[in-house]
Structures are given as structure tokens and as C-alpha cells.
Amino acid sequence: AQKVTQTQTSISVVEKTTVTMDCVYETRDSSYFLFWYKQTASGEIVFLIRQDSYKKENATVGHYSLNFQKPKSSIGLIITATQIEDSAVYFCAMREGTGGYKVVFGSGTRLLVSP
Amino acid sequence: EAGVTQSPRYAVLQEGQAVSFWCDPISGHDTLYWYQQPRDQGPQLLVYFRDEAVIDNSQLPSDRFSAVRPKGTNSTLKIQSAKQGDTATYLCASSFGTGGSQNTLYFGAGTRLSVL
Numbered sequence: 001a002q003k004v005t006q007t008q009t010s011i012s013v014v015e016k017t018t019v020t021m022d023c024v025y026e027t028r029d030s031s032y033f034l035f036w037y038k039q040t041a042s043g044e045i046v047f048l049i050r051q052d053s054y055k056k057e058n059a060t061v062g063h064y065s066l067n068f069q070k071p072k073s074s075i076g077l078i079i080t081a082t083q084i085e086d087s088a089v090y091f092c093a094m095r096e097g098t099g100g101y102k103v104v105f106g107s108g109t110r111l112l113v114s115p
Numbered sequence: 116e117a118g119v120t121q122s123p124r125y126a127v128l129q130e131g132q133a134v135s136f137w138c139d140p141i142s143g144h145d146t147l148y149w150y151q152q153p154r155d156q157g158p159q160l161l162v163y164f165r166d167e168a169v170i171d172n173s174q175l176p177s178d179r180f181s182a183v184r185p186k187g188t189n190s191t192l193k194i195q196s197a198k199q200g201d202t203a204t205y206l207c208a209s210s211f212g213t214g215g216s217q218n219t220l221y222f223g224a225g226t227r228l229s230v231l
Contacts, residue, residue: 006157033218043204045158045222091157095218100170101146101210103220105157 002027004094006106013082013113020067021077021109023092031097034075036064039089039108048090051075053097082113117141119223121207127229128197136192136226140209148220149182149192150206158206164190197230204228 003026013019025034034051049061051068059066067076079086092106120139128134140147146165150158161180162172166187175182179198184190194201204227208220 035219037220037222043225043227045206045208047219047221050219093220101163101165101218102160102171103148103218104160105150107157 002094002096002104004092004104004106006092006109008109010110015082015084015113015115017082018078018080019082019111021090023075023106025073025094027096029096029098033095035093036077037091037093039091084113087111087113119207119209119221121223121226123226125227129231130198131196134194134197136205138190138207138223141221144209144211146210147184147190148208151203152206153203199230202228202230
């Protein structure tokens with residue numbers, strides 16, 4: 001069964017610095033999709049960035065990028081030049097390539113960006 | 116484009132009472148998900164649909180929870196006899212099953228349920 005694990009419960013950084021959040025996953029599929037979502041203080045959950053398992057290049061969107069290490073089943077989220085408004089809970093998620101459209105989430109990492 | 120709409124936003128019940136949550140997905144999205152998010156935890160999948168068909172409801176407590184999506188558009192999640200352990204936010208999400216943006220979930224604002 002697919003599983004996503006985020007071991008970092010919370011991270012605190014000073015604004016304008018770079019932060020990396022870890023995520024490891026388990027799957028038997030050779031094809032899968034990995035996602036990062038952000039949940040703000042209001043509870044809103046928004047999609048940030050995605051990595052398809054067959055792509056070797058790390059995805060980048062704005063100041064978000066991914067560190068995809070397939071042999072380690074790892075997909076880290078990197079936020080560069082952090083801003084106060086990046087303070088939120090970040091979830092890693094996965095969908096396997098076969099067997100339906102089930103998307104499972106990790107437990108989340110709370111990021112606090114301070115001045 | 117309208118987002119995913121959920122109602123009500125909040126619900127407070129006594130144990131044993133019933134409650135229904137309603138979700139209107141983004142127009143054209145064929146896949147709809149219901150997640151339960153306890154406080155300070157990640158979303159946990161309860162059930163998901165492709166069009167009107169239930170694809171996976173293995174995590175739905177079937178003795179008290181039920182979910183339907185009769186026309187492949189709106190969906191209702193119902194708790195027959197709520198327990199204190201059901202206290203959580205219930206999230207609805209939708210996505211396209213195919214296409215360039217496939218698999219990206221779009222979430223509603225959620226329904227925050229408190230069972231006293």
C-alpha cells in the first residue's frame with residue numbers, strides 16, 4: 001500500500017533564507033505522482049508543485065523547487081528566499097500510477113518564518 | 116472559474132446525532148474525494164468517486180458513514196450517529212482524471228465538525 005511520511009513536525013526559519021522539508025514515500029508502482037500542498041492558517045489547502053516519477057528533472061515553480069531522489073524514495077520541498085507569508089503547514093502527497101486515483105497525504109510539516 | 120464549494124462551514128452536534136456534508140466540485144472534474152482531517156494531522160482519505168462510481172471506500176466507517184455522488188457532480192457525505200472521535204474537518208476535493216493537470220487536487224474550504 002502507498003504511504004507518505006513526513007518526520008519533521010515543525011521548522012522555524014528567518015525570512016529570506018532557504019528551507020528544505022523532507023518527505024519519503026512507499027509504493028510498489030513504477031509510475032507515480034508526487035505533490036506538495038500548503039495549508040494556510042485559515043485552513044485553505046492549495047497545490048504548490050508536482051513531480052512525475054518518470055521525469056528526471058526536478059520540478060520548479062516560482063520560489064518552490066523539488067529535490068527528487070528516486071533511489072531513496074524521497075521528495076524534498078525547497079523554498080528559497082522565504083517570506084513571512086510562507087508560514088503554513090506543508091503536506092507531501094502521492095498518487096500511484098496504476099489502480100485508480102487514490103491520493104494519500106503525509107502528516108505535514110509546520111513552517112514558521114519570522115522577521 | 117468557481118472553486119470547490121462545501122457546506123456547511125461548521126457543525127456542532129451531540130453524540131448520536133446525524134449530519135450531512137455537501138460538496139459541489141469544480142465543473143467538469145470527474146474525480147471527487149472526501150478527506151477527514153483531525154486537528155494537527157494530515158488529510159486522511161475516506162472515499163473517492165470517479166463520476167458517480169465509488170472507486171475506494173475502504174477507509175469509510177461503513178456502519179455510520181455513507182457517501183454518494185448520484186449524478187457524477189455534487190456529493191453528500193453523511194454521518195448517521197456521530198461520535199466524539201469524529202470531531203475533525205471534513206474536506207472535499209476534486210480533480211480531472213486525465214489531461215495535463217491530472218491528479219492535482221483542488222480543495223474546498225472544509226466543514227469543521229465538533230461532536231460534544
